[in-house]
Amino acid sequence: MSFSATRILLSAKSTSSKSWLARQSHDPYVKKRSTNTLVGFRARSAFKLLELDEQWQLFKPDVNSVVDLGAAPGGWSQVAAMKLGWMDEGSNDVPEDPYADLGLLNGRSSGVRRDTSGQEIPPTTRADAQTQSQTGRGTIVAMDLLDMLPMPGVQTLKMDFLSPQADAAIHALLQDDQNPEGKADVILSDMAANMTGNKTADIESGLDIVNAVIAFARKHLRTAESAGRRKAGVLVIKYFQHPLTNRFRQEQLKPYFADVYNSKPKASRGDSSEGYWVCMGFKGNDSARQRDGTPDETI
Numbered sequence: 001m002s003f004s005a006t007r008i009l010l011s012a013k014s015t016s017s018k019s020w021l022a023r024q025s026h027d028p029y030v031k032k033r034s035t036n037t038l039v040g041f042r043a044r045s046a047f048k049l050l051e052l053d054e055q056w057q058l059f060k061p062d063v064n065s066v067v068d069l070g071a072a073p074g075g076w077s078q079v080a081a082m083k084l085g086w087m088d089e090g091s092n093d094v095p096e097d098p099y100a101d102l103g104l105l106n107g108r109s110s111g112v113r114r115d116t117s118g119q120e121i122p123p124t125t126r127a128d129a130q131t132q133s134q135t136g137r138g139t140i141v142a143m144d145l146l147d148m149l150p151m152p153g154v155q156t157l158k159m160d161f162l163s164p165q166a167d168a169a170i171h172a173l174l175q176d177d178q179n180p181e182g183k184a185d186v187i188l189s190d191m192a193a194n195m196t197g198n199k200t201a202d203i204e205s206g207l208d209i210v211n212a213v214i215a216f217a218r219k220h221l222r223t224a225e226s227a228g229r230r231k232a233g234v235l236v237i238k239y240f241q242h243p244l245t246n247r248f249r250q251e252q253l254k255p256y257f258a259d260v261y262n263s264k265p266k267a268s269r270g271d272s273s274e275g276y277w278v279c280m281g282f283k284g285n286d287s288a289r290q291r292d293g294t295p296d297e298t299i
């Protein structure tokens with residue numbers, strides 16, 4: 001009896017993966033992503049962040065520190081690197097032999113880094129800016145559970161953002177002479193919980209991630225006051241629509257930000273319940289205590 005792994009794999013393809021393939025082949029953003037003459041983005045999700053930036057100018061000239069949570073494969077980090085001048089629009093940052101380069105770049109990094117408690121921070125990679133035509137500004141940190149290929153201007157950290165080491169590692173990477181507080185001007189989160197198919201459980205784990213990202217932002221985001229600009233201190237966060245969404249936004253986000261906008265970028269698939277909150281003007285952690293309880297009607 002002949003054995004064909006390929007045939008077994010193909011015949012085992014579920015209806016959902018067939019419809020996924022069909023959808024991919026018709027998706028204009030998938031085509032755009034893979035057309036190097038346009039921009040060699042690693043993920044179609046890059047177009048969502050580009051749209052959000054076009055609408056709200058997330059990366060103003062005074063933005064010098066960006067943290068991208070759940071960054072792999074790196075589409076959003078590419079957008080941040082472009083906006084901070086580390087990469088040309090239209091450049092393809094993936095080297096021909098990325099894995100060979102990964103070793104080389106790791107070898108070139110500045111040695112062992114330690115957080116304030118003396119713990120070693122896992123090796124980070126930042127592709128050499130000199131390989132690109134421009135030199136960018138500031139620091140971009142991309143964190144993910146998964147490996148990520150190096151990228152000009154971006155320090156990648158393979159880490160669970162919920163782990164006890166994450167706070168100290170981020171702070172140590174952001175802090176320098178220009179940024180003594182070690183705060184981020186912009187925090188991005190495109191993370192989602194793994195779907196189980198159980199609606200209630202999925203809603204709860206989605207909310208857990210959003211809650212954890214907000215807690216992270218409250219520790220690491222620069223306030224509008226310290227940046228000297230009303231809309232500075234920006235958090236972009238993915239959520240999935242459900243009956244509690246609005247209440248959640250009112251109770252967990254509005255007390256801390258001057259403005260909280262809701263967005264469904266065109267590049268986000270219409271059949272997905274995902275949306276993004278663009279939160280601008282971080283007021284700091286005391287703001288909730290100072291609140292008089294009157295609902296804010298900004299939106």
Ligand SMILES: C[S@@+](CC[C@H](N)C(=O)[O-])C[C@H]1O[C@@H](n2cnc3c(N)ncnc32)[C@H](O)[C@@H]1O
Pocket residue numbers: 042043045046069070071072073074075076077143144145146159160161162190191192
């Ligand atoms: C939708 S993808 C992000 C795509 C990315 N914005 C891009 O443009 O390439 C979500 C990512 O979140 C990561 N992730 C999920 N939970 C995480 C956690 N607790 N800590 C770090 N990364 C996490 C996943 O590994 C996955 O790579």
